[in-house]
Amino acid sequence: MTALSLASIATCCQQLLREFPSQVFVPGNSNYTAIETSYWSLQEAALQPACIVVPQSTQDVSRIVSLNSHHGCPFAVKGNTHAPAAGFANIEHGVTIDMTGLQSLSLNKDHSVIRIGGGANWLHVYAFLDQYSLAVAGGRNGLVGVGGLTLGGGISHYAAREGFTCDNVVKFELVTSSGVLEVDKSHELFRALKGGSNNFGIVTRFDLRTFAQGDLHISTSTNNISYFADVAKQFSKITDAKNFDPYTSLVTSVLLSGGSWSIGNSAVYTRPVENPIVFRDLLAIPSTKNSSSFQRPYIFANETNTPPLNWLFLTGTYGVSSELMVRMFNILNESLYNFDSGSGLAVWSLTFEPLPTKITNFGRGSNSLGVDENNSFNTTRNKAITDLARKIGTQFNTAADSMGLLRRFQYLNYADTSQHPIASYGPENVARLKAASRKYDHNGVFQKLVPGGFKLPW
């Protein structure tokens, strides 16, 4: 950072302190420390902004953006901190704008739309909607932010019924570098924001379509790793079904912990149906542990927070094939066999999620994701581990490519910084996003002063 930008940041923080005396925190202050320790990953928490400002209204956000732009101060937009990569929602020596002061929730007259403050998390939303027996197609873990998840696409338990989370937005309130906009389907930024992450401004309100929702039926099972070929076969059968059951939400992971592998299945049915047929063959595979219950959506989303660790996500999208799943597991297992992880390595996980056309068709042509048919995975820590994870990702892609199953789409919310999820939306979507950026952020504030997150590929 140059002496000039350090001076401008000092000016920004001083000015912010003058205008928002009770909402700006500097190192040493207990609120500053509390916000820093709230980051989900250790690598984000390790960054030290010069000051953190917590706006309480759209007007506050607008004023803060305009002040930072005027003085040329680099800043980060912080939602509920679940993007693991350093610098996505925090910034060394810059200004971090913590959106969690904006958490208002209200329903419209006929309850068809909920207005959500840009800093809320999904648990706030689900707990509020539960009183009306309603839900929205939001994140599966309640602690994840509405902001980051929705602007990156958003995969919910309801995805096969309702599409990506972003496809359920009816209006965004957006603070751009030149003012506040109401962005609905008549506005060209409507499409840009669905997948465009923080490239266009700060969303201060998300208006989402609601739907009636009863209990979820939840089955979990843990299998010995020797059953992986059987699990892969059943996972593929469910994912590839001609008529993908729209009430299906499935996550299958292989997990290396304490030196041994296990398989975990989380099979959720979004209608209160006991033992849904769709999961029967998968759940019939011998398990070491299993459970099944009905739960209210907000109770199920209330997951225990993970311990603070370094985290790394990496994603890929592939055609459905149990053979490829087994090859991927073998690649991972062989790569880890001789790998000295040093002390502290906790967990490697390879997670498969179906992304059938039932999900992707909802927003085709009206979001920026440019996604065809697909599925994805994620993993963990430190330079050697990062290098290995990336190498394994390349090997997965090579294996998938050799089988004609490699897909272009990289899901932004699960992507690693070595990946290019926005470029993966395809040239037409990228061209549209760039044109929108030139028009609505003509000084490039959200490209140059907001370095965090996946930027447009110029």
Ligand SMILES: Cc1cc2nc3c(=O)[nH]c(=O)nc-3n(C[C@H](O)[C@H](O)[C@H](O)COP(=O)(O)OP(=O)(O)OC[C@H]3O[C@@H](n4cnc5c(N)ncnc54)[C@H](O)[C@@H]3O)c2cc1C
């Ligand atoms: C435990 C866990 C569970 C997850 N579960 C799911 C899941 O079920 N489905 C799924 O699709 N993804 C899931 N994810 C991925 C998640 O969607 C992303 O990590 C997402 O970026 C988190 O958003 P956030 O607001 O919490 O994070 P942050 O780290 O605060 O923000 C992420 C990015 O979004 C930007 N941003 C946040 N709020 C705004 C705003 N209001 N305006 C403009 N930009 C903003 C930030 O600048 C940053 O670049 C999960 C992640 C974790 C760690």
